[in-house]
Amino acid sequence: DSGVTxxxxxxxxxxxxxxxxxxxPRSGDLSVYWYQQSLDQGLQFLIQYYNGEERAKxxxxxxxxxxxxxxxxxxxxxxSLELGDSALYFxxxxxxxxxxxxxxxxGTRLLVL
Amino acid sequence: QKEVEQDPGPLSVPEGAIVSLNCTxxxxxxxxxxxxxxxxxxxxxxxxxxxxxxxxxxxxxxAQVDKSSKYISLFIRDSQPSDSATYLCAMRDTNxxxxxxxxxxxxxxxx
Numbered sequence: 475d476s477g478v479t480x481x482x483x484x485x486x487x488x489x490x491x492x493x494x495x496x497x498x499p500r501s502g503d504l505s506v507y508w509y510q511q512s513l514d515q516g517l518q519f520l521i522q523y524y525n526g527e528e529r530a531k532x533x534x535x536x537x538x539x540x541x542x543x544x545x546x547x548x549x550x551x552x553x554s555l556e557l558g559d560s561a562l563y564f565x566x567x568x569x570x571x572x573x574x575x576x577x578x579x580x581g582t583r584l585l586v587l
Numbered sequence: 588q589k590e591v592e593q594d595p596g597p598l599s600v601p602e603g604a605i606v607s608l609n610c611t612x613x614x615x616x617x618x619x620x621x622x623x624x625x626x627x628x629x630x631x632x633x634x635x636x637x638x639x640x641x642x643x644x645x646x647x648x649x650a651q652v653d654k655s656s657k658y659i660s661l662f663i664r665d666s667q668p669s670d671s672a673t674y675l676c677a678m679r680d681t682n683x684x685x686x687x688x689x690x691x692x693x694x695x696x697x698x
Contacts, residue, residue, distance in 0.1 A: 478630070507686075511628070515690070516690035519685060519686065530683065530685045564631070575633060576677075576686065577633060578632070578633075579630050581628070583628075
């Protein structure tokens with residue numbers, strides 16, 4: 475158990491809908507990262523927050539947004555969902571934003587029908 | 588061209604074999620190198636990390652980094668069926684604050 479929690483574990487929704495994925499980092503970790511892992515692709519970095527501020531951005535679509543709250547939990551919002559958004563979404567946390575040894579949560583499996 | 592290229596595999600070896608997993612990279616700014624293990628689409632689990640060129644050993648696992656060649660390896664000695672998983676290399680540019688992952692190599696260790 476990495477100490478990172480993610481909810482929900484599974485999510486099934488329809489195209490055009492909006493969903494919110496939630497992540498709680500390990501106790502004391504200030505950085506949160508979001509990744510997408512599709513069947514035919516590796517881990518794709520989406521976005522990083524550090525202590526409430528956006529720190530780095532990867533290949534995140536405009537339909538996706540994220541935030542980190544004062545209690546350090548983070549939410550990833552996915553809107554106008556498309557079939558191709560079906561994937562595993564992982565959250566990871568680290569104690570700092572530079573060296574960033576990241577500890578991953580169990581993931582949320584999203585299926586868009 | 589991807590910044591990180593990982594030998595795609597899949598690899599299948601008999602129990603007890605020595606396994607070599609490899610990644611190359613193109614970004615000289617990468618300073619921090621990691622290996623993760625991922626079972627059946629679960630969350631990746633950190634195996635090893637290192638900052639510098641050379642070898643780092645942890646039990647049956649050895650991570651090797653050659654910055655001059657931009658090449659990293661993970662060796663698994665006396666491989667076990669429980670080592671069957673996908674192995675991901677990852678590299679971090681600490682200034683940019685971003686980690687880049689390889690696509691993973693799937694390893695099967697047969698009893």
